[in-house]
Amino acid sequence: xxxxxxxxxxxxxxxxxxxxxxxxxxxxxxxxxxxxxxxxxxxxxxxxxxxxxxxxxxxxxxxxxxxxxxxxxxxxxxxxxxxxxxxxxxxxxxxxxxxxxxxxxxxxxxxxxxxxxxxxxxxxxxxxxxxxxxxxxxxxxxxxxxxxxxxxxxxxxxxxxxxxxxxxxxxxxxxxxxxxxxxxxxxxxxxxxxxxxxxxxxxxxxxxxxxxxxxxxxxxxxxxxxxxxxxxxxxxxxxxxxxxx
Amino acid sequence: xxxxxxxxxxxxxxxxxxxxxxxxxxxxxxxxxxxxxxxxxxxxxxxxxxxxxxxxxxxxxxxxxxxxxxxxxxxxxxxxxxxxxxxxxxxxxxxxxxxxxxxxxxxxxxxxxxxxxxxxxxxxxxxxxxxxxxxxxxxxxxxxxxxxxxxxxxxxxxxxxxxxxxxxxxxxxxxxxxxxxxxxxxxxxxxxxxxxxxxxxxxxxxxxxxxxxxxxxxxxxxxxxxxxxxxxxxxxxxxxxxxxx
DNA sequence: CGAGCACTTGACGCAGGTCAACTTTGGTGG
DNA sequence: CCACCAAAGTTGACCTGCGTCAAGTGCTCG
Numbered sequence: 001x002x003x004x005x006x007x008x009x010x011x012x013x014x015x016x017x018x019x020x021x022x023x024x025x026x027x028x029x030x031x032x033x034x035x036x037x038x039x040x041x042x043x044x045x046x047x048x049x050x051x052x053x054x055x056x057x058x059x060x061x062x063x064x065x066x067x068x069x070x071x072x073x074x075x076x077x078x079x080x081x082x083x084x085x086x087x088x089x090x091x092x093x094x095x096x097x098x099x100x101x102x103x104x105x106x107x108x109x110x111x112x113x114x115x116x117x118x119x120x121x122x123x124x125x126x127x128x129x130x131x132x133x134x135x136x137x138x139x140x141x142x143x144x145x146x147x148x149x150x151x152x153x154x155x156x157x158x159x160x161x162x163x164x165x166x167x168x169x170x171x172x173x174x175x176x177x178x179x180x181x182x183x184x185x186x187x188x189x190x191x192x193x194x195x196x197x198x199x200x201x202x203x204x205x206x207x208x209x210x211x212x213x214x215x216x217x218x219x220x221x222x223x224x225x226x227x228x229x230x231x232x233x234x235x236x237x238x239x240x241x242x243x244x245x
Numbered sequence: 246x247x248x249x250x251x252x253x254x255x256x257x258x259x260x261x262x263x264x265x266x267x268x269x270x271x272x273x274x275x276x277x278x279x280x281x282x283x284x285x286x287x288x289x290x291x292x293x294x295x296x297x298x299x300x301x302x303x304x305x306x307x308x309x310x311x312x313x314x315x316x317x318x319x320x321x322x323x324x325x326x327x328x329x330x331x332x333x334x335x336x337x338x339x340x341x342x343x344x345x346x347x348x349x350x351x352x353x354x355x356x357x358x359x360x361x362x363x364x365x366x367x368x369x370x371x372x373x374x375x376x377x378x379x380x381x382x383x384x385x386x387x388x389x390x391x392x393x394x395x396x397x398x399x400x401x402x403x404x405x406x407x408x409x410x411x412x413x414x415x416x417x418x419x420x421x422x423x424x425x426x427x428x429x430x431x432x433x434x435x436x437x438x439x440x441x442x443x444x445x446x447x448x449x450x451x452x453x454x455x456x457x458x459x460x461x462x463x464x465x466x467x468x469x470x471x472x473x474x475x476x477x478x479x480x481x482x483x484x485x486x487x488x489x490x
Numbered sequence: 491c492g493a494g495c496a497c498t499t500g501a502c503g504c505a506g507g508t509c510a511a512c513t514t515t516g517g518t519g520g
Numbered sequence: 521c522c523a524c525c526a527a528a529g530t531t532g533a534c535c536t537g538c539g540t541c542a543a544g545t546g547c548t549c550g
Contacts, residue, residue, distance in 0.1 A: 056376060056379075056380075058380055058383050058385075059380060059389075059393060059461075059464045059465050060383075060385060060389070060464075060465045060466065060467050061465070062383070062467070064379060064380055064383050066376055066379050077368075077369055077372055078369055078370075078372045078373040078376060079369070080365055080366065080368075080369035081365075081366045081367070081368075081369035081370040081373065082369070082370070082373060086373045086376055086377075087376055106358070106361075106362050106365075109358075109361065109365075110358045110361070113351070113354075113355045116351075116354065116355070116361060117351050120325055120326075120351075120354075121325065121326045122326070123322075123325075123326075123368065124322055124323055124324070124325035124326035124327070125323075125326040125327070127322055127323045127372075128323040128326065128327060128331045130375065131301060131311055131323060131331055131332055132331075134301075134309060134311050134382075135301070135303055135304060135309055137379075137382045137426060138303050138305075138307070138309050138426060139423075139426040139427060139428070139507085140303075140305060141537075141538090142537080142538070144304075144305070148304060172495095172496065172497090173496070173497065173498095174496085178384075181382060181383060181384040181426070182384060182538075182539085183384070183538070183539050183540080184496090184497085185497090185498080185499085185538085185539080185540085186537090186538060186539075187497095188497065188498055188499080189498085189499085189538090191497095191498095192498080192499085204496085204497080204546085204547070205496095216304075219304045219305075220304055220305045220306075221305070222305050222307070223507065223508090223537090384539085386505070386506090387505080387506070417527095417528065417529085418528075418529065418530095419528085419529095427506075427507085428506075428507055428508080429528090429529080430506090430507080430508085430529090430530080430531085431505090431506060431507075432529095433529060433530055433531080434506085434530085434531085436529095436530095437530080437531090449514085449515070449528090449529080468505090468538095468539065468540090
């Protein structure tokens with residue numbers, strides 16, 4: 001059993017008895033599915049440990065990676081409205097999740113406002129993360145996408161108390177490529193390019209973040225020519241004549 | 246004032262008095278901002294009419310389009326956890342939204358379970374849509390991305406009771422490009438290509454969906470060569486004069 | 491300890507980004 | 521109502537980043 005409120009990052013309030021806050025735990029071996037795209041949904045999940053890959057089958061039959069989930073992330077929420085999972089979730093390493101059955105989800109939320117609030121907070125933050133992820137797929141050179149991804153990943157690892165310097169990537173090159181929208185060979189070359197610049201050091205899936213500032217510069221590269229984008233925090237060519245502070 | 250439950254697509258239950266279900270309305274002229282990225286958040290919104298463009302400033306200073314919102318969509322939800330908007334929302338045409346102040350959001354949700362439930366349902370569906378949007382940015386040729394986008398858009402229009410055949414795009418080419426991760430010129434060329442194949446007819450922002458099945462075929466094109474991906478019962482590598490010329 | 495998968499590196503061609511010129515649309519004022 | 525202008529869209533030419541194919545090396549796990 002598992003304290004859901006703590007997992008969702010709620011402040012440590014004590015309005016509910018211990019047993020009321022707990023949910024059953026489910027453990028997964030590496031490389032197994034938590035749920036499959038299209039399957040009838042019976043529960044949503046909150047990650048307690050491990051890394052998950054969220055993906056869906058693309059229109060062309062390929063695998064589209066939507067993102068990676070870590071401690072505190074909610075999985076399968078899209079099934080609340082549809083009753084079916086719209087994407088699959090795979091454990092990349094040994095993992096465990098808290099299980100919240102859909103059947104009594106709303107009863108639970110109604111009878112425990114603190115849980116409802118914690119869920120909303122977590123979902124909100126997750127959406128913010130999702131929006132940020134859209135940036136790594138923007139129309140920028142592969143090297144910039146990888147730099148953005150690494151910064152994003154490092155930041156999330158840091159939130160789980162991990163070292164900022166030494167990071168173990170639990171993800172293979174192919175999946176990184178499928179997240180960034182580039183071929184795995186290009187991922188390799190981009191890793192090499194970042195190494196040459198001295199921003200990182202890579203050996204297999206072990207990663208050293210040597211120069212975060214340098215990565216931020218590269219993350220600003222624009223398509224076409226590899227030059228850092230001009231600082232245009234002032235601009236905004238007057239379309240949308242909203243009062244831009 | 247505005248019936249929030251109906252707007253969120255909740256079944257027409259009558260557990261609450263009329264006045265309890267209503268929220269203030271806000272109207273927006275075309276090309277004005279509902280809120281700006283980074284601004285302190287005081288409310289979330291539910292679209293009643295019009296089309297919104299959701300975007301954020303990319304790391305390189307460019308504008309990244311995250312998606313387009315229509316009736317029933319929730320805007321600004323990412324601010325629930327952060328207190329600040331993580332993206333901007335612009336009305337592309339005259340629009341109106343229901344306003345739900347953040348200050349008493351949780352009180353409201355606690356005292357009105359039906360509203361909480363409706364919100365969860367809507368958010369869940371929205372996440373499903375967001376995941377589907379990731380498909381249009383996948384590593385596939387521009388023509389396939391546009392085909393996917395048009396199918397996605399048409400389906401959403403259909404849900405608002407619109408015609409499936411004749412569609413008015415409220416979005417300009419630049420913004421479509423920024424959503425799909427391709428240059429506006431390429432959007433133009435992709436429109437032209439789909440026209441030549443006879444799948445659509447375009448004149449400015451008026452769009453005719455002539456051959457939905459054909460669009461689905463093109464949506465399966467893979468990167469590199471322009472061939473339909475898995476199902477190769479009728480392989481024709483280069484120029485098939487169109488199913489509907 | 492071996493086999494298969496993950497990763498790296500090189501060569502080559504093309505889809506699409508950039509630049510540029512032109513046409514059309516829509517909005518505004520005379 | 522039409523002349524005018526700026527923004528939006530289209531089309532063409534050129535060139536480069538990266539996808540594909542291919543061959544080789546190193547891990548990981550069984």
